[in-house]
Amino acid sequence: MDKMLEEAVTAIGTPNIALIKYWGKRDPELNLPTNSSISITLDETLNTKTSVLFSDCFKGDRLFINGEAYDLKDTKNEKTAFTAKVLEHMRGLAGTEAGALIVSKNSFPTAGGLASSASGAATLCYAVSEALELRLAPKELSIVARRISGSACRSISGGFVEWRKGSAADGSDSYAESIANEEHWPEVIDIITLIEDKKKKVSSSEGHRRATETSELYQIRPKIADRRVESMEKAIEQRDFEALAEITMKDSNSLHATALDSFPPILYLNDTSKAVIQRIHELNQHEGATIAAYTFDAGPNAQIITLKKHKNKVIDAIGEIISKDRILVVGQGHGPRPLPSSESLLGDMNLL
Template sequence: MKATAKANTNIALIKYWGKRDEKLFLPMNSSLSVTLDRFYTITTVEFNESFEKDIFFLDNVIASDKEVEKVSKFLDKVRIAAGVTYPALVSSENKVPTAAGFASSASGFAALAAAAAKALQLDLSGRELSVLARQGSGSACRSIYGGFVEWHKGIEADGSDSFANQLLDENAWDFSILSVLVASEQKNVSSRDGMRQTVLTSPFYKGWLDTIEGDLSALRDAIGDRDFDSLGKVMESNALKMHGTMLGAEPPILYWQSGTMDVIHHIQLLRSSGIPVYFTIDAGPNVKVLCMPKHEQIVYESLIKLPKVKKVFTCHPGEGVTYL
């Protein structure tokens, strides 16, 4: 009753913004991501009836009560599915530094879901595993698969049809994803609160939802055609639209900082010089930049020179969950 799984983080090209059910992590809109090759979580789960209670080591340190509670609550779903009540020892190695501009919840819950389900020999399909991981953190369902992944929002109240599937293998199309760090401070509004506030108060939220299917369809076409410029344009518009949606919230939500603007304008400048390069921005100030591998070096070198840029991490499309 012990298993180890590794899951990579992912970056949304069509963003997930807004929940229809906060407990089940059911989204208001479908989203589309690419799984990355460099930032991951490795988690070992061992169930044992002789354990007294759930224990959670994060990077070899006992986790806080709050974190243990989150993990326990998630493991309960797996235990219920397996018909057992054994406590678990969970040990996680988190290789998604906050300082790299990625949240670790996606890879964290994908790895936890995979390891726990395997430890209890649940023999879940990819779809079932994505539904399970989703209940720990929404975007975790997309990290089950490698390459390009779509998370279908679903319509059922129990979330059974809110799952992810792979659109294209990570080896089928390569490009470079540069995570450009302009700030490492804690953001002033959490994604959870930002989503809630936007859904409840922004007059733009309906417009956001109304255009998601069009964005998804355009992005699916771009992926099918390996059309980098189309992918970049849709991704960029979608990210700016998400941030626009938040600016309409009451009170308004603004995650951007001066470095964010510098990177955006620099990308526009590079593009006007003929290099196909595009950006996306999650709920925070940092920017992710996409370009073709042949331009990776020149894009990296020009970004790292910007005064407000602290660090640039380069990734590529990566694989889904693996078992170690």
């Protein structure tokens, strides 16, 4: 037993917030996107911790998320399906058939549009690769993470991250890498609001599908987004916050516009989201400069990108709309990293 426990790996990883959104797949099986995207990997304020232990003694695999047991044969559940895929792939690379025990815990509500799935999938890939002593490079990890959960591939690296869409049919050139690490421009922060913590009514997978298949306006979005990626690269390189902010807002609006143009339409934003959008435009107008940008993933929760020095102004502005205990200030992070064995989640479980 001791030897097995010594082999356990525990890792921590984080969500990312996209400034240019991933929206639409050219290959839904491999999660190959129709456009490149750019995100900020977040610090560990919101995180996933995952412990992984492989053993030849295990009969089959076991998965626990937030204290709940999941059946890895359940292919309809997104989390079990992607865990099974990662295990299959990584065991293949490692040439082993050992069973896995995986225990994972999110520090924040899942399915609230806060990219818990990206955080979970990136952390899982990293932890499994380490536990099997594969030590995959970020590029390889990013490809695996992409296959199982799309935008998770951006949570593998730190700071500002670009997922280049690639063109190969097998996805071998579709992965994310850091274009400026978290030291480049640490002033940029993300203020996360939790407007709604219910499960999404329309999943982002369904959103991707419906936009590409039914929205006529969507047909030009990939080109528009790719042009924005180029402008965003420059804005990041030159630390031009006004440019970054304007592109961020426009790209978020564009995603939600094509969702609304889908059929049946998807309206992820609600009246509170709408009030935040208006409030941020008023704030920028009042300041005579673009000091904050809203962005929304496939849900109503606003994330406000701003600079550290404007933090209080932004919180005061949106605090008129959203209770302050549902507002969280998050900096930039570095991607998944190992945790000491004292942090192992396996000790929490009565499993062994």
